Amino acid sequence: MKRLNTCVVVVPVVVVIHNSELMCGTLDKGTLGSGSKKNIFYILLRDWGQEEAADAMSRLARLAPVYL
Numbered sequence: 001m002k003r004l005n006t007c008v009v010v011v012p013v014v015v016v017i018h019n020s021e022l023m024c025g026t027l028d029k030g031t032l033g034s035g036s037k038k039n040i041f042y043i044l045l046r047d048w049g050q051e052e053a054a055d056a057m058s059r060l061a062r063l064a065p066v067y068l
Helices: 029-033 040-048 050-067
Strands: 016-018 021-024
Touching (some): 029 040, 040 050
Antiparallel strands (some): 016 021
């Protein structure tokens, strides 16, 4: 797969993650868990199920202390 150097944003909030790498967009409070049905964990739960959503939360919990 050819990696693009630019990110074209058509929708106000676009996040592209490929092979656990953030390709485009930003992950902020609104994207990660603002309490609405537009956060990434709700979408993972809805589209992929409980196991994948829990796995994503676990990975983020292990990654967060690196940046704090």
